[in-house]
Amino acid sequence: MNIIMVSSECAPVSKVGGLADVVDGLGRELQNRGHTVAIILPKYDCMEAGEIIGLEVEMTDLWVPYFTEVIRCSIYKGIVHDLKCYFIEPQSEQKFFNRGVYYGAADDAERFAFFDRAALEFMYKANIRPDVIHCHDWQTGLISVLLSDMYAKLGMQNIKVCYTLHNIKHQGIASPKVLDMIGLNHKEYLRKDRLQDDSRPEYINLMKGGIVYSDSTNTVSPQYAWEIKNTDEGYGLERILIEKDDKYQGILNGIDYDTWNPEKDTFIRKNYGISTISDKEQNKQALRERLMIAQDNKPLIAAVGRLDPQKGVHLIKHTLFYALENNCQFVLLGSSPDKEISEYFWHLKYYLNDNPNCHLEIDYDDSLAHMIYAGADMIVVPSLFEPCGLTQLISMKYGTVPIVRKTGGLSDTVFDANSIDGKRQNGFVFNDFTYAGIEGALAKATDLWYKDSAAFKTIMINAMSCDYSWNHPAESYIKLYRNANES
Numbered sequence: 001m002n003i004i005m006v007s008s009e010c011a012p013v014s015k016v017g018g019l020a021d022v023v024d025g026l027g028r029e030l031q032n033r034g035h036t037v038a039i040i041l042p043k044y045d046c047m048e049a050g051e052i053i054g055l056e057v058e059m060t061d062l063w064v065p066y067f068t069e070v071i072r073c074s075i076y077k078g079i080v081h082d083l084k085c086y087f088i089e090p091q092s093e094q095k096f097f098n099r100g101v102y103y104g105a106a107d108d109a110e111r112f113a114f115f116d117r118a119a120l121e122f123m124y125k126a127n128i129r130p131d132v133i134h135c136h137d138w139q140t141g142l143i144s145v146l147l148s149d150m151y152a153k154l155g156m157q158n159i160k161v162c163y164t165l166h167n168i169k170h171q172g173i174a175s176p177k178v179l180d181m182i183g184l185n186h187k188e189y190l191r192k193d194r195l196q197d198d199s200r201p202e203y204i205n206l207m208k209g210g211i212v213y214s215d216s217t218n219t220v221s222p223q224y225a226w227e228i229k230n231t232d233e234g235y236g237l238e239r240i241l242i243e244k245d246d247k248y249q250g251i252l253n254g255i256d257y258d259t260w261n262p263e264k265d266t267f268i269r270k271n272y273g274i275s276t277i278s279d280k281e282q283n284k285q286a287l288r289e290r291l292m293i294a295q296d297n298k299p300l301i302a303a304v305g306r307l308d309p310q311k312g313v314h315l316i317k318h319t320l321f322y323a324l325e326n327n328c329q330f331v332l333l334g335s336s337p338d339k340e341i342s343e344y345f346w347h348l349k350y351y352l353n354d355n356p357n358c359h360l361e362i363d364y365d366d367s368l369a370h371m372i373y374a375g376a377d378m379i380v381v382p383s384l385f386e387p388c389g390l391t392q393l394i395s396m397k398y399g400t401v402p403i404v405r406k407t408g409g410l411s412d413t414v415f416d417a418n419s420i421d422g423k424r425q426n427g428f429v430f431n432d433f434t435y436a437g438i439e440g441a442l443a444k445a446t447d448l449w450y451k452d453s454a455a456f457k458t459i460m461i462n463a464m465s466c467d468y469s470w471n472h473p474a475e476s477y478i479k480l481y482r483n484a485n486e487s
């Protein structure tokens with residue numbers, strides 16, 4: 001099959017979080033299975049351009065409608081991690097993708113709506129006619145709308161759109177003018193059965209558009225698929241998901257075992273696998289050296305991720321103090337665009353600067369992330385909600401035992417001793433989004449580490465033995481694409 005992914009992120013060239021890993025990992029798995037895959041991305045000024053091989057201009061004069069005018073775009077082409085990528089660069093005074101950040105501008109909806117129109121215009125002009133366009137999150141919600149409204153009439157009517165929701169909290173709520181900006185008549189779409197936001201009727205909802213107009217919608221774990229359809233975690237999109245239930249499902253994410261694999265990871269001091277698990281200790285030493293933490297007989301607990309309320313930041317902070325009070329060590333790697341959260345963690349960092357049992361790295365640092373996954377004993381993922389979560393999957397591959405809250409993809413992938421479905425224990429799970437909730441799980445995990453290292457090692461090996469590669473999920477996506485083409 002011929003598959004085009006349109007996305008606002010792709011690892012390692014433009015990564016904010018898990019979406020980037022998914023586009024890269026799934027794309028590579030599909031390509032390895034003989035499918036033709038290409039990815040269309042914005043050409044951000046802040047992207048890691050050094051990760052692109054053979055970047056060259058593909059097209060210099062792609063004229064993309066913008067209100068009653070047109071904006072000239074250049075299209076670049078290059079290889080990122082073996083995948084063919086196209087990068088769209090608008091030559092306009094708005095400098096849509098030259099903001100020094102991926103997200104967070106006041107006109108994000110306009111920027112990505114324009115990106116969607118440009119992506120389709122490029123495919124149209126370059127005569128790219130895939131079997132499937134796979135779109136991701138609200139930033140590409142308008143692709144299926146544009147395809148059905150205008151490009152189907154231009155010979156692109158056989159292309160199917162599969163749409164994946166990576167985080168339903170962020171929906172792209174915008175003024176209806178955004179539609180006029182890219183050539184869609186907003187009056188036609190400001191309707192309850194189309195793009196009108198269910199709770200704010202004067203606005204359009206780009207993610208809703210993607211759900212309504214795509215041939216299939218899925219999210220990134222079965223449990224999250226259920227939660228966003230049946231509880232208020234759907235942030236207002238529950239009704240439309242129930243309506244579209246026959247073409248809606250959850251497919252668990254995988255991780256790319258070429259990127260995340262302790263047996264061949266080039267960022268870590270000593271490679272190891274299940275049969276050489278004792279070598280993991282050398283990576284703990286290396287991590288402590290790098291972060292200037294004491295080399296003591298203590299368990300090292302880590303947290304890696306965006307410092308967003310979704311991730312349970314107060315429980316991450318609580319873990320830090322729990323660790324210091326209970327003979328453990330703690331490492332945090334995380335960053336936040338939110339000034340208040342960021343300042344809070346910077347304050348903590350200064351306050352604990354001389355403490356030999358913890359380190360806070362308030363930054364985005366891929367190589368350090370690899371070292372932490374390899375060097376820590378446990379990782380906490382105390383999320384309020386979690387569509388899939390990759391940090392627990394990566395940790396398990398590295399034998400770093402996850403301590404997670406029972407929600408979304410975390411509950412589909414991490415199993416405690418008392419799991420009733422016969423799964424082997426590969427971590428520790430708690431229910432309540434409270435200090436007491438996480439403390440219970442931390443106490444169980446750290447007690448076991450101190451009192452029964454053989455039992456703790458069994459959990460590490462169980463975690464490393466899980467197959468969370470792209471192997472199974474890729475099959476599900478291929479089935480999804482085929483079903484869309486047959487419908």
Ligand code: ADP
Nearest residue numbers: 017018305306334363364365366369389390391
């Ligand atoms: P989300 O997509 O909600 O941010 P996921 O758990 O799905 O969370 O994916 C997070 C990905 O981003 C993982 O690959 C993780 O290693 C990476 N990551 C998050 N924060 C950082 C950071 N500060 N430095 C390096 N990598 C990070």
